Amino acid sequence: MIKKFLKRVFRKPARTKTVGNAQVIPFGLHGVAREQISYGAQKVTDGLQAAGYQAYVVGGAVRDLLLDRIPKDFDVATDATPEEVRRVFRRSRIIGRRFRLVHVMFGEEVVEVSTFRSMIEAEDAETDEHGRLLRDNQFGDQEQDAARRDFTANALFYDPSTQEIHDFHRGYDDTRNQLLRMIGDPATRYREDPVRMLRAVRLSAKLGMKLEPATAAPIGKLKGLLDNVPEARLLDEVLKMLLSGHSVECIQHLRKMHLHHGLLPLLDVILEQPVGEKFVMLALRNTDERLSQEKPVSPAFLFAALLWHEVLTAWQSYQKQGERPIPAMHAAMDDVLAKQRAQLAIPHRHDAVMKEIWLLQLRFEQRAGQRPFRLLEQPRFRAAYDFLLLRCASGEVDQELGLWWDEFQEASTERRAEMLQPEGAGEKKRRRRKPRKKPAAAATEEPSA
Structure with a gap:
């Protein structure tokens, strides 16, 4: 016992070592234990290593654990080909066309396994006229795989069996210093994939990391490259921003770096309008709050909120041209x-x-007769009601309207009857009168020939 105690007290401090071009950081320095890795990721790395392959937990999961955050998922990188990974794990499937990945299933957990990729040399790269890579699907080794990743904080490889982190680009130090740094020349990397500019903004806002000056510098000049990105990829990145749980910070960072123009009309126009900006920020804060409470969030509701003031402006314009409210x-x-x-x-x-x-927003103003009861029966009533509350909170409509509907939902039958407004809301009710019958005397007139 005394011998063990003395060994603990006088043991040498943990130090990094160099293996090839990688720094290997021991558990004694980084403190990320194997138990912090998900069950599925442990089983995948253990299974691949037992079969004679290299296997590491990579990317955002390692970064988040170093930042004392809970990773959303755990990805694994290996030198095994997709077919070889598939042979090791029975419950797995190969996905993807441009670059194949393997999804390995453990109950409800799905671990994404990628094969090490290499950087394509400039003279061999297939790019468009703006420098965007059109092909990036060549297998490589661990060091090459690290070099092709975007930020140093995302290029860390964690080995659950040894609890060591392999670091080729000083990403460990950058992560500890809360610094987001691009691997390689930032301008070249942004040209290869302009979406990296949006990722830089999103990760900086989400993680509270500062963009390294050289990484931030080219963004203002190269933001026009986003026009050449396929819409599906742009949508994917925008959704990640809006559903990151830090959407308010993301939007603020986008505006600061002048990247918001062209992504969404609301970011071009609405954020310049006091009521519109307040409405959008309320919607985003509401989304962030729901995500922090692990409540579901509907992308459709969020897009409806973000585009609402564009719809409102167009609606008013059509009405000025003489269109009736609903067709407008x-x-x-x-x-x-x-x-x-x-x-x-x-x-x-x-x-x-x-x-x-x-459309349901137009019906909230109708509080007479059977209309409120019919509105309550609508499948989307709850979502529309939440939307109405955002409009009330932003000052777009009177708070009284939201309070009325809040009470009406829970009120008794008697109270609801009392709350209903008179038909026509005070205006003279217009009814179509039936034509009067001609007097009997008219029947004596002789019919025309």
């Missing part, structure tokens, strides 16, 4: 969605939900 709303919705789809490929499956939420 339909025209406005179609215009805004068509304009947005040209910039960001919002899936058509969200259209119906967004339109229902928008």
